[in-house]
Amino acid sequence: MTLDDIKQQTDLLIGESHIDQAIQALAQRLNQFYSNEKFAGKSITAYCVMNGGLYFTGQLMRNLTFPLSLKYLHASRYGDETQGAELNWRVRPSPAELQGKDILLIDDIFDEGLTLEAIYQECTEHKPNSINSVVLVDKQHLRKPKSGFTPNFIGLEVEDRYIFGCGMDYKGLWRNLPAIYAFKR
Numbered sequence: 001m002t003l004d005d006i007k008q009q010t011d012l013l014i015g016e017s018h019i020d021q022a023i024q025a026l027a028q029r030l031n032q033f034y035s036n037e038k039f040a041g042k043s044i045t046a047y048c049v050m051n052g053g054l055y056f057t058g059q060l061m062r063n064l065t066f067p068l069s070l071k072y073l074h075a076s077r078y079g080d081e082t083q084g085a086e087l088n089w090r091v092r093p094s095p096a097e098l099q100g101k102d103i104l105l106i107d108d109i110f111d112e113g114l115t116l117e118a119i120y121q122e123c124t125e126h127k128p129n130s131i132n133s134v135v136l137v138d139k140q141h142l143r144k145p146k147s148g149f150t151p152n153f154i155g156l157e158v159e160d161r162y163i164f165g166c167g168m169d170y171k172g173l174w175r176n177l178p179a180i181y182a183f184k185r
């Protein structure tokens with residue numbers, strides 16, 4: 001499939017400039033949040049949730065103004081499919097990198113929320129000083145975690161369709177697109 005095919009067969013749900021603006025607005029909110037005196041003299045440990053979080057992490061971090069240590073973890077439950085299944089941990093954060101630290105989890109999408117909730121729980125077990133999460137998009141539906149878990153910072157809302165671009169894949173491809181698309185119904 002070519003880029004022309006993508007343009008003909010998909011709906012553009014969120015354009016590049018809209019996404020860039022949302023990322024800058026999120027960065028401002030995070031800069032404000034971490035300027036609180038309780039974080040004075042501390043660095044923030046940002047965990048990019050691979051693979052989908054990579055694009056957003058890169059775009060976000062260039063606008064962050066606090067001292068940041070970048071790490072990654074990888075938990076996946078979609079693979080190349082459009083429906084989520086059981087969570088598969090590929091790279092866990094090490095306990096020593098979490099204990100007493102101020103953690104920021106960065107992911108592309110909060111869909112059914114099981115991935116980010118499981119990552120949050122895993123990290124919490126190792127006693128960080130603080131843990132917050134930020135996602136680029138929150139998909140709008142009622143299939144969210146029963147616990148009520150939700151990210152602390154959300155960039156944009158997106159309708160309930162399988163989307164790709166901005167780090168999110170379609171069958172393993174097209175994470176590189178700077179806008180968000182869904183195939184026409």
Ligand SMILES: O=P(O)(O)OC[C@H]1O[C@H](OP(=O)(O)OP(=O)(O)O)[C@H](O)[C@@H]1O
Nearest residue numbers: 050051052076077078111112113114115
């Ligand atoms: O809210 P949920 O329904 O749990 O889904 C959200 C997760 O799904 C995607 O990851 P995926 O499992 O596709 O792994 P990948 O990032 O390696 O492609 C995405 O990057 C989120 O981490």
Ligand SMILES: Nc1nc2[nH]cnc2c(=O)[nH]1
Nearest residue numbers: 111161162163164168169
């Ligand atoms: N690419 C992609 N990954 C997801 N993971 C959870 N929801 C989605 C989605 O809509 N698109």
